[in-house]
Amino acid sequence: MITLDDLARWMTAPTEDERLEFKQAQNQFDTTKLVNYCCALANEGGGYLVLGVTDRPPRRVVNSAAFRNLETTKLLLLQYLRLRIELVELAHPDGRVVVFCVPSRPIGSPIATNDTYWMRSGESLVAMPPDHLQRIFAEGVPDFSSSTCAGATFADLSSTAISRFRQFWETRQPARVPRSDVQLLEDAELIDDGAVTYAALVLLGASRAIGRHLACAEIVFEYRNNESSIAYDQRVELRDAFLLIDDELWRLVNLRNTVHSFVDGLFRRDIPTFNERAFREAALNAVCHRDYRHQGSIFIKQSPSALEITSPGGFPPGITVENILTRQSPRNRRLAEAFGKCGLVERSGQGADLLFETAVREGKTPLDYRGSDVFQVRLTLHGEIEDENFLRYLEQATRDAGRSLSVWELRVLDAIRREHPIPAGTASSVRELVDLGLIERAGKKRLVLSRKYHQLIGTPGAYTRKAGLDRDTNKALLLKHLSVNPGAPLSDLCEVLPSLSADQVKTLLKELKRQGLAHSEGRTRAGRWFSTTGSNRT
Structure with missing residues (x-):
C-alpha cells in the first residue's frame, strides 16, 4: 500500500525517472492522456503516475480534484489497457493526491492504445521506435x-x-x-x-x-x-x-x-x-x-x-x-x-x-x-596499453593491498582515472578503496586517485588540482583574502575556494574563529567576516 511516507520520498527525488510521473491535475486530467501515460509506464516496466503534485523540484502538493470516482476510473483503464491498475487516494495535509500504480506489461507484449505503442521522452509521450519494439517482442521468443x-x-x-x-x-x-x-x-x-x-x-x-x-x-x-x-x-x-x-x-x-x-x-x-x-x-x-x-x-x-x-x-x-x-x-x-x-x-x-x-x-x-x-x-x-602509469599504480596497489582487486574496485578506479561518474552499486568498494588508501575524498562527493598515485607517476601538481589544497593552505588563503578585503561575505569567500562547497568553507571559517584568527559580524547572508590578525578584537 502506498503511504504518505512513500509520497514524501518520491517528492524529494532529483528528477522524474522511468518509473515515476508527476502531474498537477488540480481541476481535471484528460482521460486520453491518463490512458496513454499508463500505457507508457507499463511499456517501460511499470511505475507510478501521481496526480496532485507539481512535476519539478522542489515539488509540492497542490490538491487534485481529478477522478473522484476511483472504481469507475479503474474499470475504464482495464477496458482500454487490459491491465489491472490500482488507484490509491492519499489525504496529504496540503490536499488530495491520487496515485496510479501501473504494473509492467507482459513479457514480450508491448501495450498499445489507438494502435500506438507509447513511451515517454522527457516530459512528452512519443511512439515507441521499431528497435524498442523489436527488443520487447524478442523477450517472448x-x-x-x-x-x-x-x-x-x-x-x-x-x-x-x-x-x-x-x-x-x-x-x-x-x-x-x-x-x-x-x-x-x-x-x-x-x-x-x-x-x-x-x-x-x-x-x-x-x-x-x-x-x-x-x-x-x-x-x-x-x-x-x-x-x-x-x-x-x-x-x-x-x-x-x-x-x-x-x-x-x-x-x-x-x-x-x-x-x-x-x-x-x-x-x-x-x-x-x-x-x-x-x-x-x-x-x-x-x-x-x-x-x-x-x-x-x-x-x-x-x-x-x-x-x-x-x-x-x-x-x-x-x-x-x-x-x-x-x-x-x-x-x-x-x-x-x-x-x-x-x-x-x-x-x-x-x-x-x-x-x-x-x-x-x-x-x-x-x-x-x-x-x-x-x-x-x-x-x-x-x-x-593506453596508460602505463595507471598500470604501474595497479601493480603497486595490488602489492600494497596484499590481494587482487575485485572487478568492482577496478570499475571505481577506472572511472576516477577517466573522470567518469562512479558506477552505481559500488559504495562498499569505494569505502574499501578509501580504507586501503588507494583513493581519497575531495569534498563531499568527489573522489580522486590518492596522493601516492600522483607521487608514483611524478605528477604532484595534478593531485593538488584534483584533490584541492590541504586544509591549512585553504585557511591561509581565506585569511589572506580577509586581510585585503575585510568584511567579506560568505559568497566572496566561496569564490576564493571554488572547489569547496559553501558548507565546507563555513567549516573552515568556524575553525579560524575558534583559533582566534577570524570573526564574523551579522548573521545569515548579511554576515561579514574579518581577520583578527594584528587586532585586539575577538
Whole structure:
C-alpha cells in the first residue's frame, strides 16, 4: 500500500525517472492522456503516475480534484489497457493526491492504445521506435538453441567433437560421465527424446550438417595490416563444430600477437596485445548470445592493435551497454548451459566482467561496444596499453593491498582515472578503496586517485588540482583574502575556494574563529567576516 511516507520520498527525488510521473491535475486530467501515460509506464516496466503534485523540484502538493470516482476510473483503464491498475487516494495535509500504480506489461507484449505503442521522452509521450519494439517482442521468443532441428540426426554430429566434449566434462565431473555418447548428450540436454537440438549442432555438428541445417553458424576471420583498409590480407571461413574450431581461432589471432614488455622497478611483465583468456571469452559470448534467427555470420576482424568481434542480433533482452556488467540474460540458454557443463564459460554470466577486468589490469581501454545496435553486437578488444602509469599504480596497489582487486574496485578506479561518474552499486568498494588508501575524498562527493598515485607517476601538481589544497593552505588563503578585503561575505569567500562547497568553507571559517584568527559580524547572508590578525578584537 502506498503511504504518505512513500509520497514524501518520491517528492524529494532529483528528477522524474522511468518509473515515476508527476502531474498537477488540480481541476481535471484528460482521460486520453491518463490512458496513454499508463500505457507508457507499463511499456517501460511499470511505475507510478501521481496526480496532485507539481512535476519539478522542489515539488509540492497542490490538491487534485481529478477522478473522484476511483472504481469507475479503474474499470475504464482495464477496458482500454487490459491491465489491472490500482488507484490509491492519499489525504496529504496540503490536499488530495491520487496515485496510479501501473504494473509492467507482459513479457514480450508491448501495450498499445489507438494502435500506438507509447513511451515517454522527457516530459512528452512519443511512439515507441521499431528497435524498442523489436527488443520487447524478442523477450517472448523461446530459446532457439533448445529447439530441435528437423531432419538432423545423431549421425550429423562429429565424433571428434563429442570426444572433446566428454574430456571437458570428465575434467569437471569425473564421477558423473555416462558411458555412451548418446547418454552423455541426453544428460547435457543436447539431445531431446532422440532429436538433435540446435545447441548440439553449434557445439558438435559436423561441417556438412551445419551447412545443411544451420549455415549461419559460421565464424569468419579476417586480418588487415591496416585497420582502415577495405581489402583484407587474410580471410578464413570456419564452419564446423565450435569445439573443433575454438583453438584454430586463437591460433589465427596469435600468429600476429605481439608482446609488450612492461617494467616496474625490479618487476618485469610481458603483456600480449591480445589476451588469450579475454579473446576466448569474447568469442564464446558471441557464439552463445548471438541471434541464430539472423542469417549473418560472426565476424572476427584483427588488425595490429585492435580485434573486433561482430555477432548478428542486438543485445539479449534486458541487456544494454550500461548494465552488461551487472545483468545476465543468455539468449541461447541451452547452449550457454552446455558451455558451462564442459567448463568453457560460466553459465550465470555474460563474461563481460572478465573482459573488463582483464583490460583494466593490462592498462587497456575496457569494453568498447561502439557500433552495436539492434541488429548486431560489436565488441572491440583494444591491444595498446593506453596508460602505463595507471598500470604501474595497479601493480603497486595490488602489492600494497596484499590481494587482487575485485572487478568492482577496478570499475571505481577506472572511472576516477577517466573522470567518469562512479558506477552505481559500488559504495562498499569505494569505502574499501578509501580504507586501503588507494583513493581519497575531495569534498563531499568527489573522489580522486590518492596522493601516492600522483607521487608514483611524478605528477604532484595534478593531485593538488584534483584533490584541492590541504586544509591549512585553504585557511591561509581565506585569511589572506580577509586581510585585503575585510568584511567579506560568505559568497566572496566561496569564490576564493571554488572547489569547496559553501558548507565546507563555513567549516573552515568556524575553525579560524575558534583559533582566534577570524570573526564574523551579522548573521545569515548579511554576515561579514574579518581577520583578527594584528587586532585586539575577538
